[in-house]
Amino acid sequence: MRKLIAILGIGSVIFSACQMNTSKNITEKTEVEKGYKVYKNVCSACHWEKVSPEQIKNIRKTVMSGGRPPFNAPPMSEVSARVKKFYPTEEKFVAFVKDYITNPSREKGVCMPMAFKIFGVMPPIGKNMKEEDKEAVAKWLYHNFHMTWEEFMRKNPH
Numbered sequence: 754m755r756k757l758i759a760i761l762g763i764g765s766v767i768f769s770a771c772q773m774n775t776s777k778n779i780t781e782k783t784e785v786e787k788g789y790k791v792y793k794n795v796c797s798a799c800h801w802e803k804v805s806p807e808q809i810k811n812i813r814k815t816v817m818s819g820g821r822p823p824f825n826a827p828p829m830s831e832v833s834a835r836v837k838k839f840y841p842t843e844e845k846f847v848a849f850v851k852d853y854i855t856n857p858s859r860e861k862g863v864c865m866p867m868a869f870k871i872f873g874v875m876p877p878i879g880k881n882m883k884e885e886d887k888e889a890v891a892k893w894l895y896h897n898f899h900m901t902w903e904e905f906m907r908k909n910p911h
């Protein structure tokens with residue numbers, strides 16, 4: 754009997770741990786989806802979501818011959834990989850993004866020097882955003898892309 758209670762006890766601990774895990778994942782999923790909406794509404798005016806190596810090649814040619822890229826900021830796939838190089842954990846990454854979009858500066862920025870040269874420093878658009886929207890978009894930026902900076906540059910040399 755004691756053994757049975759012990760087994761049931763262990764079982765319920767495992768069961769509730771799993772439940773906790775699932776509900777955390779569901780909350781996180783909802784937040785990432787919300788973050789994508791924020792991206793669409795606020796950030797996509799300047800940042801494309803991603804670029805293909807082919808597009809990068811063409812854009813590079815345009816820039817080399819004195820033209821402007823077809824967007825006003827580096828694509829988010831690149832921004833995500835770049836910021837992760839300097840702020841690898843989710844906690845540090847999210848804190849950096851929330852602060853940067855609210856109080857951007859050349860000193861704080863970790864983008865390639867070329868990005869600052871072409872686009873200038875990002876405007877502080879986070880000043881007009883709700884805290885929860887900043888949190889959601891930062892989490893989306895962290896979770897939606899999976900390449901390291903080195904992988905990104907290997908695939909998209911520029």
Ligand code: HEC
Binds near residue numbers: 795873
């Ligand atoms: C008006 C254009 C514009 C909008 C809108 C915009 N950005 Fe940017 N963003 C830029 C430019 C330009 C850069 C590159 C220069 C820099 O890093 O400041 C940049 C760079 C960044 C960086 C990299 C910062 C670094 O380390 O250098 C992050 C992160 C970022 N943007 C997040 C966002 C998010 C999230 C949104 C939407 C909530 C957003 N941006 C909306 C123009 C914009």
